Amino acid sequence: MEFFKQVDIDWMGKAKYFYALSGLLLVVGMASLVAKGGPYYGIDFKGGTVVDVRFAGTPPIDTIRNGLAQQGIGNSTIVPVSDIARPNSNEVLINIEEKGEGAEALDAGKAAILSALHATFGAGEPGKQDFNAVGPSAIADVLTRKDPLSAGAAAGDRYAQLSRQIVSYRDKDRGGIVNNLDELSASGASAGVIAALREVFYTSNFAIINVEIVGPKVGSELRRQAVVVTLYALAGMLVYIAFRFEWVYGAAAVLAVFHDVLITLGLFSIFHFEISLTVIAALLTLVGYSMNDTIVIFDRIRENARLMRREPFHAIVNRSINQTLSRTILTSGLTFLTVLVLFVMGGQVLRAFSFALVVGILVGTYSSFGIAAPLVVAWNQWRGQGAAVVTSGTAAGNKLRKT
Amino acid sequence: MNSNLKWKALFIAAVILVCILGLVGRPEFPPKSWMGIKSNFSNSIKLGLDLQGGTHLILQVQVQEAVSQETDQTLDHITTLLRDKTIRYDELRKLTDTQILVHNVAPEQIGAARNVIADQYPDWAISAAPGETSGYIVTMSPTRIAALQQQTMDQAEETIRRRIDALGLTEPLVAPYGQGDNEIIVELPGEGDPNRAKSVIQAGGQLELHLVLDGSAYPSEAAAMASHGGILPPNAQLVQGKSSASSPSQSAPASDSWYLIDRVPVVTGRDLRSATAVRSTKNVGFFDVDFTLSTEAGRRFGPFTEQNIGKQLGVVLEHRMQTAPTINGRIDDTGVIEGQFGEQEANDLGLVLRSGALPASIKYLEERTVGPSLGADSIRHGVQASIVSLLVVLIFMVVYYRLSGVNAVVALILNLIILLAALAYFGAVLTLPGIAGVILTIGMGVDSNVLIFERIREELRGAKAPVTAVDVGFKRAFLTIIDTHVTTIVSAAFLFVFGTGPVRGFAVSLAVGLLANLFTSVYVSRVIFDWHLAKMPREAELSI
Numbered sequence: 001m002e003f004f005k006q007v008d009i010d011w012m013g014k015a016k017y018f019y020a021l022s023g024l025l026l027v028v029g030m031a032s033l034v035a036k037g038g039p040y041y042g043i044d045f046k047g048g049t050v051v052d053v054r055f056a057g058t059p060p061i062d063t064i065r066n067g068l069a070q071q072g073i074g075n076s077t078i079v080p081v082s083d084i085a086r087p088n089s090n091e092v093l094i095n096i097e098e099k100g101e102g103a104e105a106l107d108a109g110k111a112a113i114l115s116a117l118h119a120t121f122g123a124g125e126p127g128k129q130d131f132n133a134v135g136p137s138a139i140a141d142v143l144t145r146k147d148p149l150s151a152g153a154a155a156g157d158r159y160a161q162l163s164r165q166i167v168s169y170r171d172k173d174r175g176g177i178v179n180n181l182d183e184l185s186a187s188g189a190s191a192g193v194i195a196a197l198r199e200v201f202y203t204s205n206f207a208i209i210n211v212e213i214v215g216p217k218v219g220s221e222l223r224r225q226a227v228v229v230t231l232y233a234l235a236g237m238l239v240y241i242a243f244r245f246e247w248v249y250g251a252a253a254v255l256a257v258f259h260d261v262l263i264t265l266g267l268f269s270i271f272h273f274e275i276s277l278t279v280i281a282a283l284l285t286l287v288g289y290s291m292n293d294t295i296v297i298f299d300r301i302r303e304n305a306r307l308m309r310r311e312p313f314h315a316i317v318n319r320s321i322n323q324t325l326s327r328t329i330l331t332s333g334l335t336f337l338t339v340l341v342l343f344v345m346g347g348q349v350l351r352a353f354s355f356a357l358v359v360g361i362l363v364g365t366y367s368s369f370g371i372a373a374p375l376v377v378a379w380n381q382w383r384g385q386g387a388a389v390v391t392s393g394t395a396a397g398n399k400l401r402k403t
Numbered sequence: 404m405n406s407n408l409k410w411k412a413l414f415i416a417a418v419i420l421v422c423i424l425g426l427v428g429r430p431e432f433p434p435k436s437w438m439g440i441k442s443n444f445s446n447s448i449k450l451g452l453d454l455q456g457g458t459h460l461i462l463q464v465q466v467q468e469a470v471s472q473e474t475d476q477t478l479d480h481i482t483t484l485l486r487d488k489t490i491r492y493d494e495l496r497k498l499t500d501t502q503i504l505v506h507n508v509a510p511e512q513i514g515a516a517r518n519v520i521a522d523q524y525p526d527w528a529i530s531a532a533p534g535e536t537s538g539y540i541v542t543m544s545p546t547r548i549a550a551l552q553q554q555t556m557d558q559a560e561e562t563i564r565r566r567i568d569a570l571g572l573t574e575p576l577v578a579p580y581g582q583g584d585n586e587i588i589v590e591l592p593g594e595g596d597p598n599r600a601k602s603v604i605q606a607g608g609q610l611e612l613h614l615v616l617d618g619s620a621y622p623s624e625a626a627a628m629a630s631h632g633g634i635l636p637p638n639a640q641l642v643q644g645k646s647s648a649s650s651p652s653q654s655a656p657a658s659d660s661w662y663l664i665d666r667v668p669v670v671t672g673r674d675l676r677s678a679t680a681v682r683s684t685k686n687v688g689f690f691d692v693d694f695t696l697s698t699e700a701g702r703r704f705g706p707f708t709e710q711n712i713g714k715q716l717g718v719v720l721e722h723r724m725q726t727a728p729t730i731n732g733r734i735d736d737t738g739v740i741e742g743q744f745g746e747q748e749a750n751d752l753g754l755v756l757r758s759g760a761l762p763a764s765i766k767y768l769e770e771r772t773v774g775p776s777l778g779a780d781s782i783r784h785g786v787q788a789s790i791v792s793l794l795v796v797l798i799f800m801v802v803y804y805r806l807s808g809v810n811a812v813v814a815l816i817l818n819l820i821i822l823l824a825a826l827a828y829f830g831a832v833l834t835l836p837g838i839a840g841v842i843l844t845i846g847m848g849v850d851s852n853v854l855i856f857e858r859i860r861e862e863l864r865g866a867k868a869p870v871t872a873v874d875v876g877f878k879r880a881f882l883t884i885i886d887t888h889v890t891t892i893v894s895a896a897f898l899f900v901f902g903t904g905p906v907r908g909f910a911v912s913l914a915v916g917l918l919a920n921l922f923t924s925v926y927v928s929r930v931i932f933d934w935h936l937a938k939m940p941r942e943a944e945l946s947i
Contacts, residue, residue: 106767176776211772218768229901281906288894292887299883327857335846338792347784
């Protein structure tokens with residue numbers, strides 16, 4: 001089977017359409033960024049507190065907000081977690097912005113949220129602990145002291161293992177919330193064990209899934225670092241490509257990658273995805289990937305330039321793109337499919353990250369023939385070299401080619 | 404050619420064996436059942452915090468405090484020194500964290516003063532005080548500052564590690580972090596509730612015994628200052644009583660009492676040899692902490708207590724006055740800290756004192772807790788996505804490239820096995836972005852095969868024989884493959900250097916996956932092709 005048998009499209013002739021498309025995407029993206037007051041930073045970059053809470057039923061957002069207000073937290077943002085794969089997840093993200101570099105403890109926000117939750121949703125019976133909030137060691141402690149199975153000397157190990165089983169059941173099978181201690185019988189806990197637990201624990205109807213607290217100083221520091229790393233990476237690649245090919249190729253490739261990153265950021269703004277550290281990782285990966293693509297085309301241009309000495313440069317570039325089209329579409333297509341699977345099935349934690357990759361692969365592939373190649377052609381034409389005078393890189397590159 | 408091929412095949416088989424060994428052969432070798440294999444596998448791959456749940460803390464050591472403390476002590480010593488040498492001066496005070504001002508030295512003793520100080524404190528630079536005829540500024544040298552900061556960092560890290568270890572958590576991590584901002588990272592896998600760990604870490608453990616200067620406590624800071632004419636005496640400092648929830652007993656100060664104490668402590672936590680929790684005899688039902696001093700400190704403490712009988716000894720814990728008992732007689736090297744502690748409180752305090760005081764206080768910069776259910780969710784999503792994407796790619800390759808597609812499939816699966824085995828061997832941590840890196844490796848790894856196959860198809864279209872086509876295809880594609888891998892690996896390298904936890908996991912997965920891909924798509928694929936070509940009849944077409 002073969003998709004692209006003998007393609008002969010005049011890519012460079014369509015350059016102005018490519019520029020127009022890119023221009024449009026950039027303008028729309030930038031407009032969104034401006035309208036929303038900048039990129040939508042996650043707490044990695046903004047600082048603040050985020051608590052992810054899962055409820056047994058539909059989360060009562062207004063009740064939560066009032067409860068928080070009573071604890072003195074006026075400016076909280078409560079966002080339900082909705083996932084393409086799981087639209088009714090009964091989870092909310094409680095967001096508190098960091099007020100400033102105060103002497104107050106870093107987790108003042110988290111402590112306030114927890115007390116608000118407990119106050120609003122029942123502290124259960126006084127003196128008892130919330131079963132949904134404890135770890136296996138706490139449970140093992142309780143069981144060892146009460147010894148409902150009369151395990152005697154082997155109590156420690158026996159209950160340690162049982163506790164792990166119970167907690168694993170709660171977390172893996174029940175999503176972290178057990179509504180009633182009787183439900184634990186499904187995990188292998190006998191009636192005696194459950195009775196012993198009931199003396200010490202009650203079950204609330206919520207569970208803390210995740211807590212993230214980032215101090216404001218760290219936030220701005222990470223923001224600065226992210227920008228610096230990206231710029232360094234781009235500079236490194238510019239040098240690498242200039243070494244393998246020529247400066248103009250390096251510049252064209254870097255401009256194309258820049259274009260990719262800007263469009264991705266614009267789309268992030270439009271679709272209101274949060275920019276976190278992992279998203280920056282995805283951006284750097286797409287930088288590498290876009291370079292990839294661009295290099296394959298440049299490689300072919302260099303090879304063809306030697307073979308097709310008499311032809312005008314833009315014809316050489318067209319031919320190169322056509323020859324590599326099959327490979328480009330195939331690989332990008334396959335990589336795109338894999339990250340699409342990741343986007344759909346990868347879970348909510350990776351959603352923004354995989355979105356960056358999905359967009360990045362599409363745009364990165366497009367920019368190789370839509371931006372980078374036309375830029376090189378334009379440069380050559382501007383230098384008055386319609387004919388194919390393209391010096392091809394370093395001696396090392398030539399040597400390896402001589403096979 | 405055939406025996407060459409056999410050796411290559413053997414080599415590949417050896418690599419596969421080593422990988423499988425790394426993944427399911429440890430720690431129980433050989434695994435005796437399916438359960439054994441599964442448990443070996445889960446032990447070999449270390450899971451990051453975002454996959455197993457746990458707590459991640461970034462804290463910053465306030466090293467400036469240690470520097471300031473050293474200046475304080477040096478100030479005190481210089482005072483004694485100048486007095487011993489009977490050098491007269493008007494004033495001796497601390498200017499900044501690293502500078503001491505000697506004000507108005509008697510004119511004929513200027514030279515002597517300088518020599519005396521320079522002799523005893525080579526780490527300090529002496530310069531003329533600006534605007535003074537006979538004064539000096541003594542400044543800590545930058546090398547000493549740097550050394551002190553590093554020493555403080557090391558000691559803080561060591562102390563924190565000891566305290567965390569004493570809590571008995573599984574495989575905690577305590578390590579320096581970041582680029583030189585005095586930060587330490589603490590990771591507690593599986594620990595869903597960090598509060599006890601945090602309070603144990605943060606407990607300064609700064610125990611200091613000071614002489615209480617004024618007879619009684621003051622109700623407020625202002626009152627204390629007022630009774631001294633609005634300015635504190637130069638050798639004194641004010642300290643507040645610790646805030647206590649329960650009703651204070653006779654000697655336990657309430658938080659609204661302020662004490663005037665000697666600036667320099669007679670004994671600090673560093674002089675402790677041991678500290679244990681014991682049942683309190685005075686406050687029945689509560690616990691105290693008994694401590695013992697080192698011999699050297701005992702030699703100082705004895706005369707001190709003897710000279711100050713009748714005065715109060717302030718036990719200052721973390722800059723708050725814990726108790727202030729009256730010195731009734733000479734004490735050489737034992738003491739007790741009373742404070743109506745509960746059992747766990749007293750045990751923790753003993754632990755903290757035994758592990759040594761933190762040389763400076765710490766501040767939390769970042770705290771992340773991943774609940775275990777999220778971790779389990781993430782693993783499930785990650786694994787499902789990996790399997791589906793692998794299947795998608797495999798099916799496509801076989802349909803599009805027919806038998807050569809199977810070649811690519813074998814190479815890809817081997818790629819993943821090598822990737823996982825490498826992670827296991829290096830003890831690298833697998834995070835959720837790391838799983839994404841594996842998925843990305845699937846997509847990008849198959850790129851190499853596509854490059855080669857497309858080149859082979861091109862050559863075949865040019866009517867070359869299969870053997871030549873394969874040969875040329877691999878050769879021509881090789882350089883491009885190197886180029887494309889290098890750029891992505893460079894990105895990954897940047898991410899590894901500047902990233903933390905989950906991002907690092909991603910960088911490692913991606914880089915290792917691509918490196919393994921170089922091996923599988925070029926070497927292994929080639930071997931499979933050669934083997935297939937050798938068995939193929941001469942006239943047959945290459946299935947690609």
